[in-house]
Amino acid sequence: MFELSQLRCFVAAAEELHFGRAAQRLNMTQSPLSRQIQLLERILDVTLLERTSRNVALTPSGRVFLIEARRIVRLAESAALSARRVAKGDAGKIAIGFTAVSGYTLVPQIVAHARASLPNIDLELHEMVSGDQTDALLTGLIDIGFVRPPVVRHEFETALMLNEPLLVALPSGDARQAMSVLALADLDELPLIMYSRAGAGYFHDMLVRLFDEAGVSPQLVQHVTQIHSMLGLVRAGLAAAVVPQSAMGLHPDDVQFRQLATMPERPVELHIAWKRDNANPALEAMRKLCLECVPA
Numbered sequence: 001m002f003e004l005s006q007l008r009c010f011v012a013a014a015e016e017l018h019f020g021r022a023a024q025r026l027n028m029t030q031s032p033l034s035r036q037i038q039l040l041e042r043i044l045d046v047t048l049l050e051r052t053s054r055n056v057a058l059t060p061s062g063r064v065f066l067i068e069a070r071r072i073v074r075l076a077e078s079a080a081l082s083a084r085r086v087a088k089g090d091a092g093k094i095a096i097g098f099t100a101v102s103g104y105t106l107v108p109q110i111v112a113h114a115r116a117s118l119p120n121i122d123l124e125l126h127e128m129v130s131g132d133q134t135d136a137l138l139t140g141l142i143d144i145g146f147v148r149p150p151v152v153r154h155e156f157e158t159a160l161m162l163n164e165p166l167l168v169a170l171p172s173g174d175a176r177q178a179m180s181v182l183a184l185a186d187l188d189e190l191p192l193i194m195y196s197r198a199g200a201g202y203f204h205d206m207l208v209r210l211f212d213e214a215g216v217s218p219q220l221v222q223h224v225t226q227i228h229s230m231l232g233l234v235r236a237g238l239a240a241a242v243v244p245q246s247a248m249g250l251h252p253d254d255v256q257f258r259q260l261a262t263m264p265e266r267p268v269e270l271h272i273a274w275k276r277d278n279a280n281p282a283l284e285a286m287r288k289l290c291l292e293c294v295p296a
Contacts, residue, residue: 009036092282095124097133097142104249148202163266184214191239192218199225244268
């Protein structure tokens with residue numbers, strides 16, 4: 001079987017139709033180039049180039065073989081380039097886990113930024129709750145997770161992505177729409193849609209703590225897991241709900257959002273997490289890109 005170096009010599013000579021120029025193009029002397037082409041012709045048992053003292057010309061077999069030889073050389077060069085890109089982290093695949101609410105605004109921003117800045121990295125997106133992301137990071141199903149705290153495992157490294165304020169989502173006709181900012185006391189003894197502890201523990205525990213500290217007791221009329229379901233119930237007029245600011249990205253009809261005064265002012269945290277021993281070469285470039293998308 002012929003070698004790639006022989007194909008490169010033949011392609012150069014066939015395109016230049018001059019052994020001296022072909023040798024110069026390949027940074028080699030003319031004799032080794034001529035010898036490589038002769039070996040190639042011997043292996044193929046065909047004459048590829050007609051040589052005279054004045055010129056070089058392709059034979060009919062040479063013209064046909066040149067088409068495939070060029071393709072093979074290009075494929076080899078492309079394979080080498082792809083391998084180098086992957087090794088440098090400029091190409092490859094990254095699997096990202098994200099919570100539903102982060103998929104409203106943050107994840108689309110990251111995807112758009114990655115397509116522009118890291119076009120050779122393929123993104124694989126997985127929507128899942130934070131607890132499932134922890135397991136997925138451990139097993140290697142995902143490389144990066146956008147998770148709610150706490151993420152306390154020695155196998156992981158984390159970084160804060162963003163802090164958000166809480167808003168109150170109000171149904172049509174709610175008198176509190178006349179207020180620009182609501183206090184926790186404005187929720188006391190009034191109907192409220194609450195997060196399920198089993199499927200939305202982060203938000204459930206946060207609101208329970210805030211209500212206890214403020215000494216308020218809303219009337220909890222329903223418990224749900226997903227924010228889009230919560231907003232659907234608000235839109236239906238069931239009750240108000242407390243949601244992170246990013247929930248506004250859903251643009252629900254007939255729902256008004258008002259700021260909820262809390263301490264701290266931006267209590268909702270989202271962290272990026274990755275496994276310390278993850279050997280994916282593209283991880284570092286993607287991690288940096290994600291942090292660049294953090295709102296100022």
